[in-house]
Amino acid sequence: MLMYMGKNEAELVERTKEFAAGLPDDAWVVTQGWRDYRWDPPVPPTKKSIDEAFPNRPCAMYSGDAHTLWFNSRALEELGITRDSVPPKGGSYDKDENGELTGIVREAAAMELLPRVLGWLSDERIQQAYADQMARMAEQGITSICDMSLMPHPGCDFIRDDVYEALANDGRLTLRAHMFPTLLEDQSRLEEMQARYAESGAFGGLLRAPGFKQFFDGVSSQHTAYLTEPYSNPHFPGDRGRLTIPAEHMRALVLAAAERGHAVRIHTIGDAAIHEAISIFAEAKQRFGKPSQGRNTLEHLENMLPGDIQALHAAGVLASSQPCHITLDPGGPERDLGPERVKIMWPFASFLAEGVDQAFGTDSPVTPVTSMNVLYTAVTRQDSFTHAPTGGWLPSERIPMADALRIYTAGSAAAAGREDELGQIKPGYLADYVVLDHDLTTCAEEEIQSAKVQATYLGGACVYER
Structure with a gap:
């Protein structure tokens, strides 16, 4: 169950009940x-x-940024986590001043436990959940996704x-x-x-595995993103986050790939x-050239x-x-990083000005699969719910709608290694396209979010119609 926002802990617990x-x-x-x-x-x-x-039922509440789990005591008991448990490298089991578990588990420790949290789900329930989510995506005009390791x-x-293979074989x-x-x-x-x-013809040609994914750090809001200088509001002296795996290990993995x-x-x-x-990618390019399919890519790139x-x-x-x-975190960047960073x-x-190739996405379920919100925020740099701040956050980094559309379509196709057959409507490309009730390149900014998908086509076949 996705529960975005919520005013406070008590309200969210009531909704969860x-x-x-x-x-x-x-x-x-x-x-x-x-x-929080x-x-x-x-x-x-x-x-x-x-x-x-x-009190008698295990409960696990995954954070919006997908880097932290919040457990009750029954869940910790089921998982065998005690005050004496040692978390995996790059993770933590938070404790209070008395050394007791608070129920908060972070980063690698949370990621290690999540498969066990979801172990009760049957294959049938999982397949149906995937099918339901794909129906929501079709309604948003989404014809391709990149599903990356969690x-x-x-x-x-x-x-x-x-699950993808079973759904493909069933025509779903x-x-x-x-x-x-x-x-x-x-x-x-991967291989x-x-x-x-x-x-030839495997799974309707709908499945690809263009490359690998790996984590190098966490998130700024939890002070687990890795910085060159300490956070402006440090949790402890020298607090600058951490790498999830050592730099030399990442280098060895990337070069081997x-x-x-x-x-x-x-x-x-x-x-x-x-x-x-x-630096690691530059060395890989110098030594081995471009990948045979897909693109070497950095995800998120929040502060540089x-x-x-x-x-x-x-x-x-x-x-x-x-x-x-x-x-997502109004005032958070200034609080965590200070005005200069x-x-x-x-x-x-700035990416556009320097000729950097870009792709856009939602990072679902970190943010909802709402394609018009992606475009609205890229163009206005305003919150898709509150529409703050006026004029946009760092307005000099706003981009025109034409560029936002190109990045979200052709750019995302390039990230998937499909720039020669997806992301554009032109001869020789696959007939994946969307019909909208607005011309996004001419409508007012305040009308972007009200644009509705009228129909979504995959390979020329209609998979959604309003």
């Missing part, structure tokens, strides 16, 4: 979407509130190629899925997927993580060092951003 009333008796209570920095007061939750709501660890990338797959499993020393998972999907012609997408949010990743935009272009790296992230955040216009 209403949701849980309709669940099977054997089901965990699992939700996603809470953001948008609450009043903006304080982290603890297990106490959900212990009171669910976990940095072996064996739990959360890419359900089996209504989009093109491009899968990016976890980048590991063992590259066989086996590529071999299956390369067979590049040697075999594989593209890599790396989650990088903090300026230090971005800088290090650009001066000079790294030019370095990004020189390394031939594609910048993949999610415009709706800009206003926020001057180079989500720099879409």
